[in-house]
Every structure is written in C-alpha cells, then in structure tokens.
C-alpha cells in the first residue's frame with residue numbers, strides 16, 4: 640500500500656459532501672496554535688493557519704523549518720503536542736477516511752509488480768466517491784502509463800502516477816510535499832497546469848516546495864516558516880513587499896573594488912556588488928540612489944531597476960539575522976486571534 644494513500648477505513652454509510660457543496664462548509668484547513676517538539680527541538684512552534692476553499696497555498700521555508708512536520712500533523716500522521724487541527728470541521732483522520740483529503744508525500748510508494756491501471760482499480764474500492772481510473776489518469780497527465788508496470792516507471796513517471804493516486808478519491812483538499820522533485824521542466828509545467836485546473840473547480844491545494852519560482856507562479860498565498868514559526872503569510876505580492884527596497888543593475892566598464900566601495904556609500908544604497916562590468920546596488924531609496932549614481936559615474940549605462948523578488952524575501956525573512964519583520968499578514972484575521980490566545984495560555 641502506498642504510504643501516501645491516506646484513507647485507512649472509509650465509512651461508506653457517511654455521505655461526505657462533494658467538493659462543490661463545500662463552499663459554505665467549515666474551512667478545509669484550520670490549524671490553531673499547533674506545536675510539536677522532538678526532544679529539545681521545537682519543530683513546529685505555535686502555527687495558526689486558516690485556508691479557505693479554492694485557495695492554492697505554498698508552504699515555504701529553509702531545511703528544518705517545520706514544513707513536513709506541519710503537513711504530518713495536518714494529515715493526522717503525527718499528533719500535535721498542543722493546539723488543534725481541523726479539516727472541513729473534522730479530525731484529520733476522519734477527513735481522510737471520508738475521501739475529502741489526499742496527499743502526495745515525499746516518501747510515498749506505489750504497489751509493485753502490477754500495472755498502473757490494476758493498482759488504481761484496487762485503490763478505487765477504498766473510497767466513497769472515487770474518480771474513474773481513466774479520469775484520474777487524464778487529470779494527472781498519465782493516461783499513456785496505464786498499462787505500465789509500476790516498478791518500471793522513471794522517477795518523473797512515478798510522480799505522475801502518484802498524482803493520479805492522490806486524485807483518485809476526488810478529494811476536496813490536496814496536500815503535496817515537494818510534488819515536482821523528480822519532474823523535468825515540461826512535466827512540471829503540465830503538473831501545475833493540471834493542479835490549477837483542478838483547484839479552479841473550488842478545491843484547495845496546500846504544497847510545500849523549495850522551488851520559489853513554483854510558489855511565485857502557482858500559489859495564491861504563501862506561508863513562510865522559520866524555526867517552526869510563521870514569519871510571513873499573505874499573497875505572493877505582499878510577501879515580496881515585506882522586503883522593501885529595489886535593486887539597480889547597470890554596466891559600468893572598468894569598475895574595481897574601490898569603485899564598488901564608493902558606490903556602496905552613495906545615498907540610498909545599502910549594498911553594492913559587481914560581476915565583471917555589471918554592478919548591482921541594493922537600495923533603500925532607488926530614486927535618490929539613481930541620481931547619485933549618475934552624478935558619481937556618468938559613464939554608467941544599461942540601467943535596470945527591479946523590485947525585490949520572492950528569493951530576496953525568502954532570504955531576508957529566514958536568515959539568522961532577519962531584517963526587522965513586519966507582522967505577518969493574516970488573510971483571515973482569525974489566525975492572529977487564535978495565535979494570540981494560544982500564546983496567552
């Protein structure tokens with residue numbers, strides 16, 4: 640049995656609501672003041688998060704930030720030491736058993752020595768309202784793999800089949816832990832196109848990734864974890880905006896280290912660097928910096944000014960000495976309240 644197959648004992652007497660009837664139902668994900676320690680390590684240290692239906696949310700953070708532990712608690716695979724986890728108003732295990740939640744985890748396997756179709760057929764019987772095998776394969780972009788034996792699949796093909804397994808219960812919430820790790824560029828694009836199309840029907844997706852570009856391109860909202868805590872939470876544009884400042888890039892022929900030191904001291908510039916004849920100035924005020932640069936180096940050319948990217952935000956917000964952090968945005972408001980109550984306990 641694949642370890643990412645998360646419907647232990649489906650209850651066929653219970654009619655679980657379909658994805659389309661869940662819009663007015665309890666939130667697909669509600670974490671409140673969740674904590675989990677391993678010995679002295681606080682893997683998750685008071686995370687509160689409410690995710691409404693239809694949202695695609697990316698969980699980001701450096702190694703050891705607590706992403707997988709958060710996902711494990713979300714799926715009922717690990718119990719929190721404190722706080723509550725609710726999926727569609729139910730316990731994680733019940734929500735999984737009702738076919739409302741499915742996951743693709745990093746260590747998930749496939750049944751060996753059978754064809755993909757046989758495996759999906761066998762798994763279908765475990766769910767209250769499964770997709771047809773053909774539909775699950777189509778949505779996962781894996782139709783041509785139906786007759787392949789599972790042990791002969793390449794890494795990227797396995798990922799697509801695992802995606803079909805996750806879609807099989809027609810879950811209203813899909814949880815993905817680094818889902819595109821083994822995929823090539825075109826498989827990755829197809830995966831996200833299909834995930835977005837699936838989410839556009841009102842379903843919810845939470846994914847953890849180290850590919851910041853994926854979060855930037857596909858998530859409606861980013862939650863950035865550091866040392867088990869949420870350090871930023873909001874739409875991608877807002878998370879980027881938490882790191883103020885712009886960067887000026889330009890060509891300045893013949894610039895040397897002394898010249899770079901001078902540029903680093905210009906008004907409005909916080910840091911200067913060079914690569915060959917290309918200079919890069921991080922700015923607290925790019926308008927002031929640009930005027931000063933043109934005065935100080937009239938031969939400068941090919942000027943470009945850009946805002947902070949997600950990578951800048953990620954590095955600034957997760958480094959050991961983060962820049963002064965604004966309070967994480969809380970799209971629900973309730974998150975902040977819950978966190979505050981938990982802290983006060």
Ligand SMILES: Nc1ncnc2c1ncn2[C@@H]1O[C@H](COP(=O)(O)OP(=O)(O)OP(=O)(O)O)[C@@H](O)[C@H]1O
Pocket residue numbers: 677680681682683700701702703704705706707708709
């Ligand atoms: N089963 C465990 N036993 C002991 N420590 C653990 C266990 N699981 C996680 N940890 C520790 O908890 C912290 C958070 O780990 P977690 O795997 O949740 O982080 P992550 O953000 O998913 O990291 P990565 O990006 O490397 O996958 C780390 O310090 C990790 O060493």
